[in-house]
Amino acid sequence: MEDVPYGRILREGWVVILVLAVFGAGMGWLVTKMLPETYAATSTLLLRVDSTEASLFERNQFSLARIKSYPPLVDSPEVVDAVRDDLDLDEDEYPDRDIRRMVSAENTADTVLLVVRADAPTAQLAADIANSAATHLSEVIGETENDEDDARYTVALDQVLPAVAPLAPISPQVTAITGLGGIAGLALGAIVAVYRTTTNRRLRTISDVRRSSGLPVIGQIPRRSRLRPDSNSGAVVAYEEAAGNLVALAGGGVRTHVVVPASNDAMDDDAVAGMLEAQRLIGATACVVDTRESHVKGRGHTLNEVLEGESISTDEETDGVFVADDPIPLEKLVSELPDIITAMHEDFDVVVVLCDPGASALIEKLVEVPGAGVIINVTHNSTSATDLVAVTTRLRVMGVRPVGVVMLHTGSRSLGSIAESWRISDRDPVHAGTGGSHARSD
Numbered sequence: 001m002e003d004v005p006y007g008r009i010l011r012e013g014w015v016v017i018l019v020l021a022v023f024g025a026g027m028g029w030l031v032t033k034m035l036p037e038t039y040a041a042t043s044t045l046l047l048r049v050d051s052t053e054a055s056l057f058e059r060n061q062f063s064l065a066r067i068k069s070y071p072p073l074v075d076s077p078e079v080v081d082a083v084r085d086d087l088d089l090d091e092d093e094y095p096d097r098d099i100r101r102m103v104s105a106e107n108t109a110d111t112v113l114l115v116v117r118a119d120a121p122t123a124q125l126a127a128d129i130a131n132s133a134a135t136h137l138s139e140v141i142g143e144t145e146n147d148e149d150d151a152r153y154t155v156a157l158d159q160v161l162p163a164v165a166p167l168a169p170i171s172p173q174v175t176a177i178t179g180l181g182g183i184a185g186l187a188l189g190a191i192v193a194v195y196r197t198t199t200n201r202r203l204r205t206i207s208d209v210r211r212s213s214g215l216p217v218i219g220q221i222p223r224r225s226r227l228r229p230d231s232n233s234g235a236v237v238a239y240e241e242a243a244g245n246l247v248a249l250a251g252g253g254v255r256t257h258v259v260v261p262a263s264n265d266a267m268d269d270d271a272v273a274g275m276l277e278a279q280r281l282i283g284a285t286a287c288v289v290d291t292r293e294s295h296v297k298g299r300g301h302t303l304n305e306v307l308e309g310e311s312i313s314t315d316e317e318t319d320g321v322f323v324a325d326d327p328i329p330l331e332k333l334v335s336e337l338p339d340i341i342t343a344m345h346e347d348f349d350v351v352v353v354l355c356d357p358g359a360s361a362l363i364e365k366l367v368e369v370p371g372a373g374v375i376i377n378v379t380h381n382s383t384s385a386t387d388l389v390a391v392t393t394r395l396r397v398m399g400v401r402p403v404g405v406v407m408l409h410t411g412s413r414s415l416g417s418i419a420e421s422w423r424i425s426d427r428d429p430v431h432a433g434t435g436g437s438h439a440r441s442d
Contacts, residue, residue: 078139
């Protein structure tokens with residue numbers, strides 16, 4: 001079972017995690033603002049028992065036993081009606097069941113204290129209901145417990161702590177709900193980030209390329225900025241590094257670069273210009289021959305003219321891009337292009353040939369040209385692993401071993417060290433030792 005790439009998940013999904021966490025917290029806060037506020041106020045009563053015959057201990061025991069039966073009486077009709085009358089509450093707006101739901105009483109364990117609590121939509125109303133309910137509950141207890149004909153015992157509930165208007169509502173709890181919303185958003189963001197990373201089949205790192213194809217990465221080329229051309233020095237350096245890495249992997253004898261884009265966007269005009277510029281920087285002359293149906297822009301002679309036998313002038317410039325103005329049959333390319341490439345080496349140190357992945361016959365012919373090596377191009381976060389696997393499988397069926405993979409549009413920061421990712425087996429002994437054109441799997 002493959003290990004979960006936690007570092008990569010965090011690196012690729014931290015924005016999603018952060019956004020969803022903030023969104024969850026914001027939604028939690030918004031929910032609290034939409035919920036009705038509830039304020040709570042309490043009034044404390046003390047049970048006092050006076051007797052001319054009982055001892056202090058007996059009165060204390062009597063008080064502890066009797067106080068436990070008083071909390072339910074706060075819902076009595078006498079208390080409910082009295083609270084409504086005291087506060088002049090509308091019976092339709094505050095029926096008995098609502099007042100009973102708003103008022104409660106509780107006896108603190110092992111004490112003779114009775115706490116009357118009122119929950120209301122406003123702070124002042126909560127305090128008024130609590131005080132009114134405590135007053136009338138005391139009256140109900142006095143009338144119930146005391147007998148005019150028997151004065152030996154006198155029971156009274158005295159209000160010792162009147163209710164005051166609370167400063168803040170008890171619900172909704174803004175901090176708690178906002179925090180829970182943030183935690184929920186964080187969890188959802190983590191789930192989304194894990195799903196995106198584990199199901200994403202697009203190539204993003206050197207490890208993705210290695211895992212999909214088993215091939216080394218030759219270069220990682222940042223996207224050129226069209227708005228700030230002066231900031232493209234990183235791309236130039238990356239192309240130069242890729243040219244040097246190609247020599248390190250395949251030896252200096254590879255003069256024909258057969259480039260096979262794994263996807264439609266894996267080769268554009270910027271990439272062609274970068275390859276030519278990289279060869280110039282290492283002191284080599286180069287040209288590009290684009291045989292694809294969807295080709296880049298050409299400069300100088302067309303590929304049709306070259307195939308017709310016209311000479312290639314090198315007086316004005318030492319590099320060029322040759323494309324077909326008119327469609328050229330694949331059979332003609334297969335039969336004539338290898339000899340044309342060999343002839344081009346009289347004028348250019350390096351010839352780059354761009355081929356469609358499906359042009360198997362042409363690729364197989366080109367790798368027979370002395371000094372030819374196959375390079376696969378992919379686009380960072382666009383080309384899928386499936387596309388790369390399809391191309392490498394097709395080449396291996398043909399018996400062609402690609403030199404490596406070039407990743408385009410990787411961003412301003414490279415995603416891993418290129419040279420450190422190489423293996424000993426990546427340095428093809430045929431290329432490195434003899435300067436041969438290609439290695440076949442047979």
